[in-house]
Structure formats: structure tokens, C-alpha cells
Amino acid sequence: MNKSNTIQIETKTLNVTIHNNPVLKNIDIQIPAKQLTAIIGPSGCGKTTLLKSFNRLLEIQDGIKIQGEIVVDGINIMSSGLNVPDIRKKMGLISQKPYPLPMSIFENVAYGLRIHHDKNAKELAEAVQNCLQEVGLWNEVKDRMHDPASRLSVGQQQRLCLARAIAVQPEVILCDEPTSALDPIAAQQIEKLLLKLKKDFTVILVTHTLRQAKRVADHVIFLYFGKVIEQGPAAEFFNNPKNPETKAYLAGEIS
Amino acid sequence: MPPRTIRGMLKNKLVLVGILSLFLSFIFLFLFSNFFLFALFLIIFIILLVYNFIKVSRKLYDALGTRLMLLATVSVIFLFFLLLLILINGSINILSDQSLSDLIFSSTWKPFSGKFGLFAVIVDTLIVTAISMVIAVPISLLSAIYIAEYAPKKFRNIVRPFIDVLAGVPSVVFGLCALLVFVPLVRDDIAPFFGSNISSGFSLFTASLILSIMVFPIIISLCLESFNSVPIALKEASLSLGATKWETVKKVIFRAAGPGVLAAIFLGFGRAFGETIAVSMVIGNQELIPKSLFGPGQTLASLIASNYTEVSSIPILASALIFVALILFVVVLIFNLLGYFVLQRASKRWKY
Amino acid sequence: MNRRNLEEKIFLGLMLASVFIVMGSLILIVTVIVLNGAPSLSIEILTQTSEGGFYLGAGGGFLNAIVGSLLLALPATGLAFLIGIAIALYLQKDFLKPGIANFIRICLDILWGVPSVVYGVFCLTIMIAIGMTGGSLLFGIIALTLLEIPIITRSIDESIKMVPSGLKESAYSLGSSKFETAAKVVRRQAMPGIIAGVLLGFGRGIGDAASILLTVGDSNYFPSSISDQTAALPTMILNLVSMPDQVVQNKAYAVAFVLLMIVLLISIITRYLTKKSSKYIIK
Numbered sequence: 001m002n003k004s005n006t007i008q009i010e011t012k013t014l015n016v017t018i019h020n021n022p023v024l025k026n027i028d029i030q031i032p033a034k035q036l037t038a039i040i041g042p043s044g045c046g047k048t049t050l051l052k053s054f055n056r057l058l059e060i061q062d063g064i065k066i067q068g069e070i071v072v073d074g075i076n077i078m079s080s081g082l083n084v085p086d087i088r089k090k091m092g093l094i095s096q097k098p099y100p101l102p103m104s105i106f107e108n109v110a111y112g113l114r115i116h117h118d119k120n121a122k123e124l125a126e127a128v129q130n131c132l133q134e135v136g137l138w139n140e141v142k143d144r145m146h147d148p149a150s151r152l153s154v155g156q157q158q159r160l161c162l163a164r165a166i167a168v169q170p171e172v173i174l175c176d177e178p179t180s181a182l183d184p185i186a187a188q189q190i191e192k193l194l195l196k197l198k199k200d201f202t203v204i205l206v207t208h209t210l211r212q213a214k215r216v217a218d219h220v221i222f223l224y225f226g227k228v229i230e231q232g233p234a235a236e237f238f239n240n241p242k243n244p245e246t247k248a249y250l251a252g253e254i255s
Numbered sequence: 256m257p258p259r260t261i262r263g264m265l266k267n268k269l270v271l272v273g274i275l276s277l278f279l280s281f282i283f284l285f286l287f288s289n290f291f292l293f294a295l296f297l298i299i300f301i302i303l304l305v306y307n308f309i310k311v312s313r314k315l316y317d318a319l320g321t322r323l324m325l326l327a328t329v330s331v332i333f334l335f336f337l338l339l340l341i342l343i344n345g346s347i348n349i350l351s352d353q354s355l356s357d358l359i360f361s362s363t364w365k366p367f368s369g370k371f372g373l374f375a376v377i378v379d380t381l382i383v384t385a386i387s388m389v390i391a392v393p394i395s396l397l398s399a400i401y402i403a404e405y406a407p408k409k410f411r412n413i414v415r416p417f418i419d420v421l422a423g424v425p426s427v428v429f430g431l432c433a434l435l436v437f438v439p440l441v442r443d444d445i446a447p448f449f450g451s452n453i454s455s456g457f458s459l460f461t462a463s464l465i466l467s468i469m470v471f472p473i474i475i476s477l478c479l480e481s482f483n484s485v486p487i488a489l490k491e492a493s494l495s496l497g498a499t500k501w502e503t504v505k506k507v508i509f510r511a512a513g514p515g516v517l518a519a520i521f522l523g524f525g526r527a528f529g530e531t532i533a534v535s536m537v538i539g540n541q542e543l544i545p546k547s548l549f550g551p552g553q554t555l556a557s558l559i560a561s562n563y564t565e566v567s568s569i570p571i572l573a574s575a576l577i578f579v580a581l582i583l584f585v586v587v588l589i590f591n592l593l594g595y596f597v598l599q600r601a602s603k604r605w606k607y
Numbered sequence: 608m609n610r611r612n613l614e615e616k617i618f619l620g621l622m623l624a625s626v627f628i629v630m631g632s633l634i635l636i637v638t639v640i641v642l643n644g645a646p647s648l649s650i651e652i653l654t655q656t657s658e659g660g661f662y663l664g665a666g667g668g669f670l671n672a673i674v675g676s677l678l679l680a681l682p683a684t685g686l687a688f689l690i691g692i693a694i695a696l697y698l699q700k701d702f703l704k705p706g707i708a709n710f711i712r713i714c715l716d717i718l719w720g721v722p723s724v725v726y727g728v729f730c731l732t733i734m735i736a737i738g739m740t741g742g743s744l745l746f747g748i749i750a751l752t753l754l755e756i757p758i759i760t761r762s763i764d765e766s767i768k769m770v771p772s773g774l775k776e777s778a779y780s781l782g783s784s785k786f787e788t789a790a791k792v793v794r795r796q797a798m799p800g801i802i803a804g805v806l807l808g809f810g811r812g813i814g815d816a817a818s819i820l821l822t823v824g825d826s827n828y829f830p831s832s833i834s835d836q837t838a839a840l841p842t843m844i845l846n847l848v849s850m851p852d853q854v855v856q857n858k859a860y861a862v863a864f865v866l867l868m869i870v871l872l873i874s875i876i877t878r879y880l881t882k883k884s885s886k887y888i889i890k
Contacts, residue, residue: 057491062408083612089497099488102510111506112496115611161492168496320786324702327693328711331756335714338721338729338753345732397618397625405622414630420874421633423807424867425814427841431848431863432636435643468632475629501615522720529722531817532845556724556817563731563821573735580728584721591717 008033008172008202009054014068016049016058023049025226027068031219033171036194036203038217038234040210042254046226047206051174054204055091056084073171089116091172092165092201097181098157100149101164105141108149108160112168131163135193155186162193172202179212191216210250214238222246273303342584345577352571358578364542364558366565371575373582375544379552382545383459383534387466387527392520395471399478400504415479422472430533433465438537446549454549457539462554465533470523477522481515482508514598521594525587531556555579637867644864647857653865657827657838667827669862674829675837678744680813683751684759687812688805690752691759696789698764701775712764719757726750727821734822742824745833750818755808762807766800767793799881806877810870816841840866 007030014027023046031037039047052058053066056077069076077087089112101108109128113119119127128145132138137159141152149160158178165173175194179187194203195216207213213220213234220237222229230237230246241247248254280296349358349371361372402414441464442456485508493503509516539551540561553561559576566573651668658667694715698708730750734742770793778788794801824836825846840862847859 052491055495057494060490060494061487085494085497085499085611088495091495093491093495095488095491097488099486099492101489101492101507102513103506111493112498115496115498115502164492164496174495317784317786320790321697321702324693324697324786324789327690328697328703331690331694331718331760332711332714334753334756335718338718338725341729341732342725394625394628397622398629401619401622401626405619406626414626416874416878417630417633420871421636423810423814423870423874424636425816425841425870427814427816427844428640428863428867429636431844431859432639434848435639436635468636471629471633499611499615501618502611525720525722529720529724531722531724532820532841536845536848556722559724559728560817560820563727566731566735567740573731577728577732580725584725587720587722588717591713591720595713595716 006033007031008072009204010071011053012069012071014050014053014066014070016046016053016067017065018049018061019063020065023226024053027228029221029228029231031202031204031221033202034198034200035218036198036205036216037219037221038213039204039206039221039223040208040213041223042249043208045223047208047223048176050223051176051204051206052093054172054174055088055093057088057093089168090170091174092162092168092170094158094161094165094173094175094178096177098154098161100152100157100160103149104146105149105152105160106145109163109167112164116168127167131167132160134166135159135163136189137163153186155182155189158182158186158190159193162190162197166197166201170201172204173197175203175205177206177208180208222249224249269303269306273300276300276303339584342577342581345574346581348574349571349578352574358575362542362544364553366562366569366572366575369571371572373555373579375542376553376555376558376579378544379459379538380528380554380556382548383463383466383538383552383554384524384528386460386463386548387470388520388524390463391467391470391474391523391527394467395474395519395523396478396516398471399475399482400508402475403479403482404500404504404508415476418472418476418479422476426469426530426533427536429465429469430536433461433533433537437461437464441549449549451547451549454547455539455551457537457551458549459538459545459552460548462534462538462552463548465537466527466530469530469533470527473526474519474523477519478512478516481512481519484515485511514602517597517601518594521590525590529556529583529587531560535560555583640860640863640867643857643860644862644867647861648864652858652861656829657843669838669840669843669858669865671827671829672838672840672843672862673865675744675823675826676813676840678830678837679747679751679819679823679839680809683748683755683812684805684809686748686752687755687759687808690756691804691808692763692794692801694756694760695763695767696793699767699789699793701785701789712761715757715761715764718753719761722817723750723754723815724817724821726753727818729753730818731821742822742836743834744823744830744837747819747823747837747839748833750822751812751815754815754818755812758811759804759808762804763797763801766797766804769800770796798884802880802884803877806873806880810873813873814841814866814870816845820845840869 009031011027011029014024015022016024027050039050041047049058053070054072058064058066066078068078070078072087072090075082101111103111106128109131110124113124113127129138132141137156140156149157152160158181162173173194179190182190191212194205197203198218205213205216217234219232220234221231222237224245230241230243237246238250241250245254276296276299280293280300283296284293353371358371358373359377360374361370362374363370363372364376402411406414438456438461440456441458441461442454445460446452446454446456446458489507489511490503493507494500498506534554535557538553538557540553540557541551542553542558543551545552559579562572562576566576653668653673654670655668656671657669694711697703698711700708703711727750730746734740734746739746774792774796775788778792783792819839820842823839823842825842826836826838830837844859844862844866847855847862850856
């Protein structure tokens with residue numbers, strides 16, 4: 001906690017409407033670098049929307065209006081004239097259900113590398129191996145690198161998505177309930193990985209299970225009906241919540 | 256459940272109609288001695304009786320319904336083979352009269368002197384189909400991508416129904432337009448531009464042009480369907496790795512929607528290959544090996560349309576045309592099977 | 608970096624050009640027919656039958672062709688619908704093994720792809736075999752039915768595939784038999800798809816020229832029996848446009864205009880009915 005307290009992402013009065021329904025209202029949050037920040041709250045409270053606004057993925061859907069500032073590393077990513085793919089490259093996304101690209105296991109990891117770096121075949125293979133080792137998948141798949149990724153188990157697919165994300169060397173990893181589709185063992189593997197990865201990356205984890213947040217989070221943001229109710233370091237948040245709604249949520253009285 | 260009590264049964268309109276028709280049938284028999292009307296109403300009564308009986312007896316209703324469905328299903332398979340059988344049977348006449356190689360590799364088509372060489376027609380068909388696909392496929396795919404991935408929602412909402420309507424416009428209407436617009440255009444502008452001054456406008460190129468326009472809506476609407484069925488999370492996965500939109504389209508969406516796109520192209524090919532009326536209106540209907548794209552020609556399908564009126568005067572011509580239809584059927588069959596196996600392989604490997 | 612953005616720009620340009628070509632050519636088609644057809648249209652031409660024989664066609668209207676086309680397409684669509692819905696319901700996995708069902712689907716897809724002229728030749732072959740010459744309403748209906756069966760069946764089939772299996776399960780758990788579930792629950796849920804399929808088939812049937820060209824012949828009158836020859840809109844266009852006389856050709860444009868309007872009307876009705884019938888759809 002007393003690592004560097006630099007702020008990686010900061011939003012200033014962020015408002016999002018979908019088809020004119022307000023989904024996020026005046027969001028002001030700070031997300032510290034190289035820590036694991038959990039965004040918690042009941043389903044439908046705008047967690048995923050908030051997450052996807054960080055790498056400007058929201059705007060590919062219809063009927064979305066975004067107002068306010070999102071500052072990443074001192075740059076407001078909402079300002080015009082920026083190269084959007086560059087913003088997105090900084091942030092890997094892990095979705096609820098793993099979506100391996102329709103290619104082989106190797107090509108899945110190599111996809112981002114091929115786009116962003118001119119590497120020769122050997123360098124590429126090495127980089128892919130490194131990423132797969134990082135997520136503990138290498139030993140499981142090294143003999144079938146050119147099989148379709150869809151033949152892996154769901155848990156393996158999710159780890160492949162993680163490997164794919166870290167291959168492009170992002171600064172932030174956005175996780176949208178990455179364990180909700182997995183069995184308990186696979187979920188545990190992912191959790192451990194996230195804890196390992198927060199040394200090198202800023203990890204933002206959207207989750208609706210409180211226990212998971214308690215286990216892994218350094219910093220917590222509590223969203224309720226599109227508003228930030230409380231945010232702060234995890235220990236303080238869980239042991240000594242200030243807001244009555246937070247207390248109620250932690251006690252299981254509202255969901 | 257059907258009503259059980261008498262009152263309940265009387266409430267049922269069908270039962271009322273049944274009783275009424277029985278009553279009427281007796282009136283007509285005894286009061287007017289009109290046997291025809293008696294029979295008519297009696298038949299109505301019997302039908303309603305049987306219908307009600309079936310309704311009441313669930314088991315029978317079930318069994319009968321299931322049997323009828325089975326019958327329809329079997330009959331369509333039967334139809335498939337009957338079609339093939341009748342076409343083969345009809346072709347036997349011409350095949351016993353002339354050898355297969357004579358038919359396919361000779362290029363003189365003169366029904367009145369008994370010559371049925373199809374070589375020129377086959378060459379023309381290949382040329383016309385190939386050109387129309389070369390024009391239609393890239394343009395349709397690019398348009399479909401734009402409409403599905405790039406276009407603003409308003410534009411999409413206008414264009415999609417428009418494309419769907421045009422996919423249903425009869426080919427004869429397309430043919431008429433080609434006659435009005437493209438024939439003069441090819442004759443006066445396009446052909447002279449490419450240095451052939453004697454074109455009448457009725458040409459292979461004109462036919463290819465109208466075919467490609469006819470194929471646009473078919474390929475586009477099918478492609479749109481398969482682009483739209485690509486999960487949005489897959490796009491997000493690619494975009495969040497820092498890929499541009501086009502890179503995502505090229506490497507991810509095309510792959511994920513690949514089977515559907517391929518099916519669309521195959522269907523477009525089938526349409527271009529077998530189109531009869533629009534082609535026969537503008538191709539010039541001459542069974543020649545073309546010297547230029549701007550000269551007249553004849554495709555397999557249009558050959559049938561422009562020769563069928565003579566079948567009563569030259570009996571063997573009928574057999575020759577049936578043989579041509581058999582070729583059309585078999586080519587479509589082969590292409591469909593080919594497409595099916597390609598799709599099977601592709602979707603097994605790259606499902607998402 | 609620069610190269611990637613350039614590629615994006617180039618392809619966006621190509622896409623815009625393609626959309627422009629596609630929309631331009633399709634709008635051109637519609638405009639040409641409307642501009643040439645609408646002026647020749649009149650009440651007389653719509654309410655009179657043809658005159659002046661097969662090769663002249665300048666006199667009279669084309670009511671006989673409208674009636675002929677309806678007499679061809681309506682029964683054909685009705686027959687194809689009855690057969691099609693039975694097959695489509697039977698193709699569900701409750702009745703048939705998926706392997707067999709897929710085989711039937713392939714057959715239907717091939718039949719869908721078969722050029723319509725082949726159906727024409729098929730009927731012509733039978734007509735020659737039974738010694739009939741000149742054509743008849745009956746064989747036109749048969750040809751169109753064959754043409755429409757795969758279209759209607761596959762469209763209905765696709766919409767039935769979308770019926771959630773939970774819906775079927777709840778029907779079964781209420782004690783419905785397989786047939787009752789198919790005929791009452793699945794059919795209702797698939798209603799918009801069924802309507803769209805039937806109207807799609809009708810549109811193809813009423814507009815198709817190649818199959819009826821070989822089978823129905825021509826006539827200046829309303830057909831009075833099923834073995835009569837008859838006029839139809841698509842074949843009438845072909846007959847009229849091949850005449851050298853400008854007046855006759857103008858009439859062809861008017862017929863084409865009417866045909867285009869019918870297709871447009873069908874698609875509007877389809878949109879309206881599918882919207883209306885989705886009222887009871889469980890999403």
C-alpha cells in the first residue's frame with residue numbers, strides 16, 4: 001500500500017447515457033498504479049460500463065453518450081485527435097466469458113504482437129512462449145500450439161485471453177468478472193494470476209462477489225445505481241466503511 | 256381440450272356449422288330433390304365430423320399429424336431424386352443420338368440440322384459468370400462491411416430494408432432495365448472505349464453487368480446477417496489489443512463470419528450461373544465462341560429460354576434442352592455440396 | 608503506425624465507393640422502371656384484358672396477366688406453405704435425428720439453388736410425356752410450387768431453430784405431445800419467421816419468369832379452367848418487349864412497374880405483419 005501512490009486513471013465528472021438513460025452519474029474516481037482495484041456493486045449498476053469507458057470501447061455500441069474526462073497518465077483520453085487504437089493498446093481487456101479469436105492458440109497470442117511490432121519468426125515464438133509461461137499455460141499447450149483456440153477448456157481459454165492481453169505490454173488490465181463463467185479451480189487460478197500480475201500492471205477487477213474483492217483487492221470502488229458511493233483502500237473499506245449504504249451492502253442487506 | 260358437454264359443443268361454431276349442413280343436406284334432398292347440393296352439404300358434414308373426431312381423440316390427432324409431416328418430408332426427398340431422374344431420363348434420347356464429347360466439345364448449335372454442340376455456350380456461361388462474380392464479390396463484401404461495421408445507425412436502418420426489397424425484385428425487371436440502360440451504354444460508350452466499334456450492345460459484357468447488379472443484394476444481405484452474428488465481445492477483444500477497426504474486420508470478423516460469407520458467395524454464384532431471363536434479354540442469343548466481350552453470346556440457361564418454343568417441331572431438341580437443364584442442376588448440386596463441406600470444415604475449426 | 612492508418616483510410620475509401628456503386632445501381636434500376644412505367648399506366652390498362660393477339664399486344668390492358676399471375680402464385684404459395692411448414696416442423700430434433708434432418712436441409716438448399724428454368728424444364732418434360740402442348744395453368748402452378756417449397760421450408764426452418772429449447776421443455780412439462788408442441792407452441796413462436804418465409808416465397812413465385820415461360824403459354828383471356836393457357840405478368844413483359852413497336856414496349860414498362868409495386872407491397876406487408884405477429888413472442 002505504501003508502494004508508489006501514483007494515480008494511473010482518474011475520471012472527472014464522468015457521465016454516460018445509453019439511449020438517454022443515465023448509466024453513470026458524476027463519477028469521480030482515482031485508480032492507483034500497480035495495484036489491484038476492485039469495482040464492486042450489484043449487477044446492473046454500471047460496473048462494466050465504467051470499465052469499458054476506460055479504453056473507449058463503449059463508443060462502438062449504438063446510442064452511447066459520454067461526457068466528462070478520463071485521464072490516463074495525465075492525458076485526457078476523451079479529447080479529440082487521439083489515436084484510439086493506441087489508447088486501447090495500453091489496456092488489455094478480459095471479458096466475462098472468454099472469447100478466443102477464431103485462430104490457433106499461437107496466433108491468438110501473436111495477434112497483438114504482429115500488429116504492433118515487427119518481429120521475426122523466432123522473436124515472435126519466444127514472445128508467445130513467454131506470455132504463455134507467464135499465465136501458466138505453456139506446459140499445457142506447447143504440443144498443440146496450432147490447434148484452434150476454441151478446443152481449449154473454458155478456464156484455459158480465459159488464461160489464453162490473459163496471455164493475449166499481456167503480449168502487447170499494456171499498462172492496465174481491465175477484468176470484467178473474469179471468473180464468473182469458470183469452475184472454482186479455474187477461477188482460483190485466474191485470481192492467483194491477477195495477484196501476480198499486479199506487480200507489473202495496474203489491474204482493475206469488476207466483480208459482484210464481495211468475497212473475491214476481499215481476497216484480492218488493494219483498493220475498492222463501490223458503485224450503486226450509477227453513482228460512486230465509496231472508494232478507498234481495501235482494509236479501510238471493508239473494516240471501517242463510512243457510508244451507511246456501504247455498510248448495508250457489506251452486511252448483505254442490499255444487493 | 257375440446258368441449259365435453261352438449262352445451263359446450265353447441266358453443267363450438269364448427270359443430271353448429273356441421274349440424275346446419277346436415278340439416279340443409281336433408282332439406283335439399285327431400286324438399287328440392289337437388290342431389291348435387293345434398294352431396295355437397297353431406298360432404299361438408301362428414302369432413303367436420305372427421306375433423307371433430309380427430310380433435311377429440313388426441314392420439315389419433317397426434318398420429319395423423321405426425322404421419323402427414325413425415326409424408327411431406329419424404330416427398331421432398333423423393334422430389335429431389337425425381338427431378339434428377341426425370342432430367343436424366345429425358346437426356347437419354349440426345350445422349351444415345353450423339354456422344355457426350357460431341358455434345359460438350361463441338362461448338363455448332365444448329366437444332367434444325369441436328370447439331371447440338373454446347374462448347375460455345377459453356378464457354379460463354381463461364382465467361383459471363385466469372386466476370387459478374389469478379390465485379391460483384393469485392394464490391395458486395397466491401398459494402399457489407401461498411402454497412403455492418405462503419406455506417407451510422409440511421410444509414411443502416413435505411414439501407415437494410417432497401418437491400419432486402421431489391422433481393423426480391425424479379426429478374427425480368429432487372430432485364431428490362433438492362434435493355435433500357437446498359438445495352439445503349441455498352442453500344443455507345445463502353446465498347447467504343449475499349450476499341451470495339453461494331454458492338455450492338457447485346458453482349459456478354461452487358462449480361463455480366465446486369466448479373467453483378469442482381470447479385471449485389473443477395474451477397475450483401477447474407478453477409479450482413481453473418482457479420483451481425485459475430486459476438487460483439489470478439490470485436491472488443493481485438494480492439495482492446497490496440498487493433499484498428501480495419502485490422503479487426505480483416506483478421507477477426509472475416510474469419511469469424513467466414514463460413515457465412517462463403518455461403519453468400521456460393522449463393523450469388525448460383526444465381527449468376529443459372530439466371531435465365533435477364534441474361535436472355537441482353538446477351539444477343541447467338542451460340543458463338545466470343546471474339547470479344549462486346550459480342551453476342553448465349554449461356555446455358557438462356558439457351559433454354561430462347562429455344563424452347565421449337566421443341567414441338569424438333570423432338571430431339573427437347574431432349575437436348577433437358578440435357579442442358581441437367582447440366583445446370585448437376586453444377587448447382589456440386590457447388591452446393593462443395594460449399595457444404597468447406598463450411599463444415601471451416602466452422603468446426605474456427606467456431607467461437 | 609502511419610502505414611496502419613493509411614491502410615484504414617484506403618479501405619474506408621474503397622468501402623464508400625462500393626456502397627456508392629451498389630446503391631447507385633440499385634436506385635438506377637428502380638428509377639428507370641418508375642420513370643418509364645408510371646407514365647404508361649392508366650386505369651384502362653389495369654382494368655382491361657389484352658387485345659390484338661400474341662404478336663401485337665398494343666390494344667387493351669393487362670388485367671388478364673395480373674389475374675393469371677395471382678392464379679399461379681396464390682395456389683402455389685398455399686401448397687408450398689402446407690408442405691413447407693410440415694417439413695420444417697418435422698425437421699426439429701424432437702422428430703428426426705439431426706443427421707437425417709441435416710441431410711434433408713442440404714437437399715432443400717440445393718433445390719433452393721437450382722435455377723428456376725430447371726423447374727420449368729422439369730414440368731415441360733412431363734407435359735411432353737403426357738402429350739400436352741402449349742402450356743397450362745396447372746403446370747405453371749406445379750413449377751412455382753416446386754420453386755417455392757425450398758424457399759418457404761428453409762425460411763420457416765431457420766426461424767424454428769431460434770425457438771428456445773426452454774419453451775419446448777415447458778410445453779412438454781405441461782403434458783403436451785410432440786405434435787401438439789410443434790403445432791401449437793413452436794408454430795406460434797416462429798410466426799414472424801413463417802410469415803416472412805411465405806411472403807418471400809410468394810414474391811419469388813409471382814416474379815419468376817423462367818419457370819412459367821416454359822409451362823403456361825399465353826392467352827388474352829382469363830383462364831376458365833386449370834388446363835387453360837394463361838397470361839402472367841413476367842411472361843407478358845417478355846412478350847411485349849420483344850415487339851418492335853414503341854407503344855407495345857411502353858406497355859411492357861407499365862407491366863414491369865406494376866410487378867415492382869407488387870414486390871414492394873409484399874415487402875411492406877411482410878414488415879407490418881412480422882411486427883404485428885411478434886406480439887406473443889417470448890424473447
